[in-house]
Amino acid sequence: xxxxxxxxxxxxxxxxxxxxxxxxxxxxxxxxxxxxxxxxxxxxxxxxxxxxxxxxxxxxxxxxxxxxxxxxxxxxxxxxxxxxxxxxxxxxxxxxxxxxxxxxxxxxxxxxxxxxxxxxxxxxxxxxxxxxxxxxxxxxxxxxxxxxxxxxxxxxxxxxxxxxxxxxxxxxxxxxxxxxxxxxxxxxxxxxxxxxxxxxxxxxxxxxxxxxxxxxxxxxxxxxxxxxxxxxxxxxxxxxxxxxxxxxxxxxxxxxxxxxxxxxxxxxxxxxxxxxxxxxxxxxxxxxxxxxxxxxxxxxxxxxxxxxxxxxxxxxxxxxxxxxxxxxxxxxxxxx
Amino acid sequence: xxxxxxxxxxxxxxxxxxxxxxxxxxxxxxxxxxxxxxxxxxxxxxxxxxxxxxxxxxxxxxxxxxxxxxxxxxxxxxxxxxxxxxxxxxxxxxxxxxxxxxxxxxxxxxxxxxxxxxxxxxxxxxxxxxxxxxxxxxxxxxxxxxxxxxxxxxxxxxxxxxxxxxxxxxxxxxxxxxxxxxxxxxxxxxxxxxxxxxxxxxxxxxxxxxxxxxxxxxxxxxxxxxxxxxxxxxxxxxxxxxxxxxxxxxxxxxxxxxxxxxxxxxxxxxxxxxxxxxxxxxxxxxxxxxxxxxxxxxxxxxxxxxxxxxxxxxxxxxxxxxxxxxxxxxxxxxxxxxxx
Ligand SMILES: Nc1ncnc2c1ncn2[C@@H]1O[C@H](COP(=O)(O)OP(=O)(O)OP(=O)(O)O)[C@@H](O)[C@H]1O
Ligand code: SF4
Ligand SMILES: [Mg+2]
Numbered sequence: 217x218x219x220x221x222x223x224x225x226x227x228x229x230x231x232x233x234x235x236x237x238x239x240x241x242x243x244x245x246x247x248x249x250x251x252x253x254x255x256x257x258x259x260x261x262x263x264x265x266x267x268x269x270x271x272x273x274x275x276x277x278x279x280x281x282x283x284x285x286x287x288x289x290x291x292x293x294x295x296x297x298x299x300x301x302x303x304x305x306x307x308x309x310x311x312x313x314x315x316x317x318x319x320x321x322x323x324x325x326x327x328x329x330x331x332x333x334x335x336x337x338x339x340x341x342x343x344x345x346x347x348x349x350x351x352x353x354x355x356x357x358x359x360x361x362x363x364x365x366x367x368x369x370x371x372x373x374x375x376x377x378x379x380x381x382x383x384x385x386x387x388x389x390x391x392x393x394x395x396x397x398x399x400x401x402x403x404x405x406x407x408x409x410x411x412x413x414x415x416x417x418x419x420x421x422x423x424x425x426x427x428x429x430x431x432x433x434x435x436x437x438x439x440x441x442x443x444x445x446x447x448x449x450x451x452x453x454x455x456x457x458x459x460x461x462x463x464x465x466x467x468x469x470x471x472x473x474x475x476x477x478x479x480x481x482x483x484x485x486x487x488x489x490x491x492x493x494x495x496x497x498x499x500x501x502x503x504x505x506x507x508x509x510x511x512x513x514x515x516x517x518x519x520x521x522x523x524x525x526x527x528x529x530x531x532x533x534x535x536x537x538x539x540x541x542x543x544x545x546x547x548x549x550x551x552x
Numbered sequence: 553x554x555x556x557x558x559x560x561x562x563x564x565x566x567x568x569x570x571x572x573x574x575x576x577x578x579x580x581x582x583x584x585x586x587x588x589x590x591x592x593x594x595x596x597x598x599x600x601x602x603x604x605x606x607x608x609x610x611x612x613x614x615x616x617x618x619x620x621x622x623x624x625x626x627x628x629x630x631x632x633x634x635x636x637x638x639x640x641x642x643x644x645x646x647x648x649x650x651x652x653x654x655x656x657x658x659x660x661x662x663x664x665x666x667x668x669x670x671x672x673x674x675x676x677x678x679x680x681x682x683x684x685x686x687x688x689x690x691x692x693x694x695x696x697x698x699x700x701x702x703x704x705x706x707x708x709x710x711x712x713x714x715x716x717x718x719x720x721x722x723x724x725x726x727x728x729x730x731x732x733x734x735x736x737x738x739x740x741x742x743x744x745x746x747x748x749x750x751x752x753x754x755x756x757x758x759x760x761x762x763x764x765x766x767x768x769x770x771x772x773x774x775x776x777x778x779x780x781x782x783x784x785x786x787x788x789x790x791x792x793x794x795x796x797x798x799x800x801x802x803x804x805x806x807x808x809x810x811x812x813x814x815x816x817x818x819x820x821x822x823x824x825x826x827x828x829x830x831x832x833x834x835x836x837x838x839x840x841x842x843x844x845x846x847x848x849x850x851x852x853x854x855x856x857x858x859x860x861x862x863x864x865x866x867x868x869x870x871x872x873x874x875x876x877x878x879x880x881x882x883x884x885x886x887x888x889x890x891x892x
Contacts, residue, residue, distance in 0.1 A: 449631075455673040457628055459738060460660030461690060473677055547677060548722045 219544050226537055234529060238290070241525040242283050250516035251275075256299050286522070295526070296519030300511060305523040309505060313527050314399025315386060316497065316504035319424055320489040326429025327436055328482060334433070335440025339448060340467060347441070354438040363495040366427040370499070373423060380423050381416075383500040391416040424500045428493055432485055439481045443474040475546055483539040487532040491524075573601035573641075574778050575625075575663075575746050580638030582620050582629050582802075594620050594633060596802045600780075602746065607769065607779045609789030609810075611825070612799030618782045621799070622750040625780075626663055627655045643745065661691035664744040666768070668751040670735040674723040680734045681707070681719030684741060691742045706737035709771060729760040736768055740775050747772055748780045765791070787829050790814060795880075798822050801855045804874075808881035816891040818883035820860050854886070862887055 253269040254261065270276050274285060289296065295305040338347035366383075373380040386401055387393055393401065394408040402421070405414035447453060447470035456466045494506030505524050512520035543550055580598040583591035595617050602608050612618050623629050625640055627648055639646045643662065647655060667673045674683060684703035688694055694702070700719070707715035710733035723731055732753065739747055749768060753761040769792045772779045781793055789796045790810065797807040798819065806819040817823045853868040854860065860867065864887065872886045 451669075451672045452675040454628075455667055456675070458623065458626055458659060458665050458667070459687060460656045460658070461686070462656065465690070469675055469678065473675065549676060549724050 219541065222540070222544075223537070226540070230533060233533065234526070235287070237529045238287065238522065238526060239283065241522055242286065243279075245513075245518045245521050246279060246282075248513065248516065252299060252516040252518070255516055290526075295523040298512065298517050298520045300515055300517050300520075305519045308508060308520065309523050309527055311396075311399060312503060312505040312508050315401075315502060316490060316493060316506055317531075318386075318400040318402065319421065319497070319502060319504060320428070320486065320493055322421055322425045323428035323432065323493070324482065324486055324489065326425055327432040327485070330430065330433035331436025332440050332478065335437045336444055336467065336471060338437070338441045339444030342445065350437055350441060354434050354441075356434075360431060361495075362427055362431050362493075363499050365431060366424065366496050366499045369423045369427055381419050383423065385501050385503060386417060386420050387413065388416045388420075420500075424493075424496050424502065427496055428489065432489065435481055435485065436478065440474065440478055443477040444470055447471075447473050472546075476543055479539055479542050479546070483535050486535050487528070490528045490531055571603055574604040574606075574643070576601040576639075576641040577625065578639045578641070580621070580624060580640065581636040582617070582624050582633050583636045584633045591636070593636070594802050595624065598638070598802075598804060600797060600804065600807070602778050602780060604745070605773075605776060605778050606794050607772065607781055607792055609786075609793035609796040610780060610782045610799055611784070611786045611789060611796060612782075613784060616799045617802040618784075618799060619750055622665055622748045622780070622782055625748060626659050626665060628659075657691070660687055660738075660744075661742045662744050663746045664739040664742070664748070666732075666735055666739045666747065666749040666752040668754050670731040671723055671726070671728060674731060674734065676723055679720050679722060680726065680731075681721075684734065684737050687738050687741045702741055703737070706741045707734075709740075710734070710737045710767060728756050729764060732756060732760075732764055733767070736764070736771065740771055740777070743775050744777055746779070747777045748782065750782045751784065754784065761788075785829070786825055798825065803855055803884070805856065805885070806881075806883040808878075808883075812878060812881045816878070816881075816889075818877045818881065818888035819856075819885050820862055820887075820889065821856050822883075823889055824861075854884075 251266075251270075253266045253273060253275060257265055257269060267276075274282055277285070286296065293306065295309070297303065298305050298308060301308055334346060334350050334353075338344070338350045341347060370380070370383050374382060381388060391413050394404040394410050394413050397404050397407055401417040402414060405411075405417055444467075448467070450470075450473075452473075453466055453470050456469065457463075461469075491506050491509070493504065494510055496502070497504040497507040498510070505527065509521050509524035512518065512524070577598055577600045580595055581593060582595040583593050586592040598621060600608070600610075610618060610621070620630055620633060624633075624635060627635075627640075627650075629635055635648060638648070640648050642658070647658060647663075650658070674680065681700065681703050684706055685696070685699040688699040688702045689696060692699075704715055704719060707718055712718050712730055712733050718726070718730070723734075726734065736752075739749075752768065753764050756764065765788060769779075781789065783789060786796070786798075793810055795807060795809050796813045797804050798813075798821065799805070800821050806813070806817065806822045808816075808818070813822065814826065817826055852871055854863070854872050857863045857867040866886055870886070872884050874882050874884045875888065876882050877888050
C-alpha cells in the first residue's frame with residue numbers, strides 16, 4: 217500500500233520534472249551558435265533562400281513560441297525531424313537508443329560482477345593483496361580515459377591477436393540482423409532463434425563492454441568495499457560472530473545490508489552511462505543514441521539532441537523509481 | 553606491566569573446591585595496543601571459575617573491563633584487543649587454543665552471550681524469528697521447519713506477547729524490552745551450558761529490568777545453564793547470584809558467596825560500592841573511574857590506592873595478596889575490613 221502511495225506521488229512529479237528538463241535543454245541547445253538553415257543549404261545558398269527556409273522551420277519566431285510549438289508537438293508524439301538523417305527523431309531514437317541501452321546494460325553487469333566480487337573480497341581481507349590492488353584500481357580506473365582504453369583493447373584483441381571483430385558496428389556486415397523486436401540485438405537474435413546473429417552480436421559487444429565494464433567497476437568496487445567494511449565491523453555482525461554464525465554467512469548477511477548503497481551507485485552509473493558512453497560508441501562505430509546526439513550538437517541539428525535528452529531523462533526517472541522500489545524491498549525500515 | 557606479572561600462581565577461587573568447575577578462567581590477560589611501545593593491559597590476570605548450574609555475578613564500574621572479559625571468554629576480545637595470556641577451560645578443553653572453526657561451534661551452542669542494547673545488535677534487515685531460528689539451524693543441524701518451531705517456542709518461553717506475529721517482526725518494530733527477550737531467546741535456544749549476560753538490562757527502565765532478570769534466571773535454571781551475570785548494579789546481584797565477584801580496573805578485587813559479600817565485605821572498594829548503592833541513585837550514575845586515574849597504573853602496589861580512604865604506605869609499594877578472609881571469600885587488600 218505504501219509502495220502504491222509512494223509511486224503515485226512520484227508519478228505526479230514526473231510531468232513537471234520532464235517539462236523542466238526539456239525547457240532547460242531547449243534554452244541550452246538554442247544558445248549554441250550556428251544556423252541550421254545555413255548548414256542545410258550549404259555555402260552557395262542565397263540570403264533569400266536562407267530566409268525562406270528559416271521561416272519554414274519556424275526559426276523566425278520568438279524563442280518562447282518555438283518552445284511552445286516544440287512542446288505541443290511533443291504532446292502529439294512528434295519529436296521533430298533531424299535534417300541530417302531527414303527522418304523523424306522518434307524513429308531514429310527508437311532504433312538507436314536500444315543500441316546504447318544494450319551496450320550500457322551489459323557493461324554495467326560486468327562492472328557489477330567485477331566490482332562487487334572484488335569489493336567483498338577486499339573488505340573480508342583488508343590487508344590482502346586484493347585490497348591493495350583494488351585501492352590502486354579504484355584510483356586508476358577513474359583516471360583512465362575510456363576511449364584510450366578502448367583503443368588499447370582494439371589494438372591488442374583485434375589488430376594483434378585477431379580475436380575480436382573489427383570495431384565497426386554491432387554485428388558483422390555479412391550477417392543478416394534479426395527482425396527488430398526490442399532493438400536489442402542479442403535479445404532479438406535469441407527471439408528469432410538465430411545463433412549466428414547472436415554470436416556475432418556478442419562478439420561485437422565484447423570489447424566495448426570490456427572497456428566500459430572494467431572502467432566503471434572502480435566506483436562499485438570502492439563503495440562495496442567501504443560499505444562492507446562498515447557492515448562487518450558493525451554491532452550486528454560482531455553479534456553474529458559471538459553467536460557462532462559461520463564467517464561466510466556473516467559476510468552474506470553483511471552484503472545484504474550493504475546492498476542499498478551498492479544499488480545507489482549502480483543506478484547513478486546507469487543514468488550517467490547512457491550519455492557517458494558516447495566516446496566508446498564513436499570508437500566502435502556503435503550507432504548509438506549518444507553518438508546521434510553529438511552529431512546533432514555539432515551540426516546545429518537540435519531535435520536529435522532534445523530527443524536524446526528526453527529519452528535519457530525518462531530512462532533515468534524509470535531507473536530511480538525502480539531503485540526506490542528496490543529500497544522498499546530491501547529495507548523494512550523504510551516505511552514512512 | 554609489572555602489576556600483572558606479579559600474579560604467578562593460579563588462585564583457586566571456585567565456589568566449591570570439591571567439584572570440577574564447568575568453566576575455569578585462568579590468568580586471563582587482555583591487552584590493547586596503546587600507540588606507545590607498551591600495550592595497555594585491560595584485564596590483568598583474571599582467575600574465575602563457575603560450577604555447573606551456578607550463577608556468578610560480576611560487578612564493576614564503567615570501564616572496569618566487563619565487556620572485554622565477556623567477549624574474551626568466547627575467544628573474540630573487542631577489537632583491537634588481544635589475548636596476551638591465559639586459558640579458559642570449558643567442558644574438559646582449553647578453548648582458547650581451539651581452532652577458530654571449533655571455537656565457533658561452541659559459541660552460541662555451549663557458551664552464549666546476552667548482549668546489552670539488542671536493538672543495535674540484532675540485524676535490522678532480518679526478521680527476529682529468522683534470527684532466532686538460525687541459531688538452532690546453524691548449531692543443532694535441525695531442519696528449517698523444526699528451527700522455526702523451536703524459535704516460536706522460545707518466544708513463548710521468554711513471554712513475548714503474540715509470539716506468532718512477532719516471529720515476522722523486524723527489530724525496529726520491537727520495544728527495548730522485547731528486543732532484550734529476543735536476544736535471551738537466541739542465547740538459550742541451543743541449551744548452552746554457560747550463559748554470559750553482559751549488562752543485559754542496562755538500557756531498560758527499572759520495572760522491565762526486574763521482569764527480564766527474573767525471567768533470565770528462571771530460564772537459565774530450566775535449561776540447566778550456569779551463568780556469569782555481569783552488571784554495574786551490585787544491588788541486582790543480591791537477588792539471584794550465588795557468588796559475586798567485584799572487578800576493579802581489570803582485576804578481581806573481591807569474590808565471595810552472596811551473603812558474605814553483602815554482610816561482610818572485606819575490600820574497601822566493595823564497602824564503598826555497597827554504601828554508594830544503598831544511598832543514592834545519583835552516586836550510582838557517577839560511578840566510574842576518571843580516565844586519568846585509570847591510566848596512571850601503579851607499577852607495584854594496590855590499584856585502588858589512589859581512591860582508598862585507608863591506604864597506607866605499603867599499599868603503594870607492595871601488591872596486596874589475594875587472601876582468603878573466610879571460606880570461599882577472597883579479597884585483594886593488605887588491610888581487609890574486619891567485621892565483628
Ligand atoms: N579500542 C580500545 N582501545 C583501547 N582501550 C580500550 C578499547 N576498548 C576498550 N578499551 C578499554 O578497555 C577497558 C574496558 O572496557 P570494557 O568495555 O570492557 O568496559 P566495561 O566494564 O564493559 O564498561 P561498561 O560498563 O561501560 O560497558 C576500558 O577502560 C577502556 O578504556
Ligand atoms: S591494599 Fe591498601 S589501598 Fe588497596 S584497598 Fe587495601 S587498604 Fe586500600
Ligand atoms: Mg560493557
